[in-house]
Amino acid sequence: xxxRTVQEVNLxxxxxxxxxxxxALFDLCxxxxxxxxxxxxxxxxxAPVSQLCLLARENGILAGAIRVWPVRVxxxxxxxxxxxxxxxxxxxxxxxxxxxxxxxxxAHHIGWERLMLVGDAPYxxxxxxxxxxxxxxxxxxxxxxVLGVGDWNGISGQVLRVAGASTPPSHQGLKLS
Numbered sequence: 001x002x003x004r005t006v007q008e009v010n011l012x013x014x015x016x017x018x019x020x021x022x023x024a025l026f027d028l029c030x031x032x033x034x035x036x037x038x039x040x041x042x043x044x045x046x047a048p049v050s051q052l053c054l055l056a057r058e059n060g061i062l063a064g065a066i067r068v069w070p071v072r073v074x075x076x077x078x079x080x081x082x083x084x085x086x087x088x089x090x091x092x093x094x095x096x097x098x099x100x101x102x103x104x105x106x107a108h109h110i111g112w113e114r115l116m117l118v119g120d121a122p123y124x125x126x127x128x129x130x131x132x133x134x135x136x137x138x139x140x141x142x143x144x145x146v147l148g149v150g151d152w153n154g155i156s157g158q159v160l161r162v163a164g165a166s167t168p169p170s171h172q173g174l175k176l177s
Contacts, residue, residue, distance in 0.1 A: 009063055009095060011102060014053040022055065022065045029085035039082060039118055041138055042161045043069045049079055051110055052103050056086075056095055063090040066099040068107070073114070073135055074157045078148075079107050081117040100127050104149060114150040116159070121147060135159060 014022060052068035066084040070077060081103060086095045104127060107115055117124065118141055121131060129147040134156030137146050146159075 009056045009058050009090075009098070011098075012055050012057065013051065014055050014065065014067070018055060018062075021062055022067070025062055025065055025085050025087060026083050028087070030083065039080065039137065039141075042071050042080060042159060044161075046070065046162060049107075049112075052079065052081075052106055052112075054099055054102060054106075056090075056099060058090070063087050064095045064099055066103055068103060068115075070162045071116075072160050072162050073116075074155045076114065076155055077112065077162075078114045078116055078159070079112045080159070081115055082119075097127070100124070104128070108150070112150070114148060114152055114155070116146065116148040118145045119147060120145065132156075 046069055049068040049070055052066075054066050055062060056064035064084070064086040067082065069080045069082075071080045072078060081100070084096055084099055086093075086099075104115060116132060116135065117129065118137060119129075121129070121144065124147050128149045130149070131144060132146045132148040132152060133143075135146055135148065135152075136143070136158045138159070
C-alpha cells in the first residue's frame with residue numbers, strides 16, 4: 001500500500017453498470033443511514049450530472065468515486081458535489097483531492113458557474129471553497145458546512161431540487177425558474 005501514487009489510478013466517467021459498485025463504496029465509507037441526510041432529499045429522483053460523476057480505479061478495482069447533482073439557488077443552476085468517497089485502502093494518497101480538482105475543472109469547462117457541497121471548510125478551502133452565507137441547505141444542515149466555489153456574487157436563498165436535469169441549462173435549454 002505504501003508508495004502508491006494517484007498517477008497509478010485511472011479516472012473514468014461513471015457508467016450505469018457502475019452504479020451498485022459505487023453505492024457499495026459509499027456504504028463502506030459512510031455511516032449507515034447516509035441516505036437520510038438532507039442532501040439526499042435534493043438528489044431523490046434526480047439524474048446526476050453524468051459528465052461529473054467520476055470513478056478512480058487501480059488495476060480495474062474501484063478506489064474512489066464522486067457524484068454531482070444539479071440543484072438551484074435563487075433560480076440559478078448549481079452543481080452539488082457529493083458524495084465523494086475513497087476506499088479505506090487508498091485513503092491518505094491524495095485521491096479525494098484529485099477527484100475534487102477534476103470535478104471543479106470539468107464543471108467549469110462544461111459551463112457550470114457555481115459548485116457547492118456540504119463539508120469541512122479546512123479541507124475544502126484548499127480547493128477554493130468558502131462558506132456560502134445566505135445559502136440554505138434543507139435542515140438540519142449546519143450552515144458553517146455549506147461551501148461553494150465559483151460565481152456566487154449576489155446569490156442567496158434555499159437550495160432547491162431540480163427534477164430531471166443532468167447537464168447545465170446552457171447545454172439543454174433547461175429553465176430552472
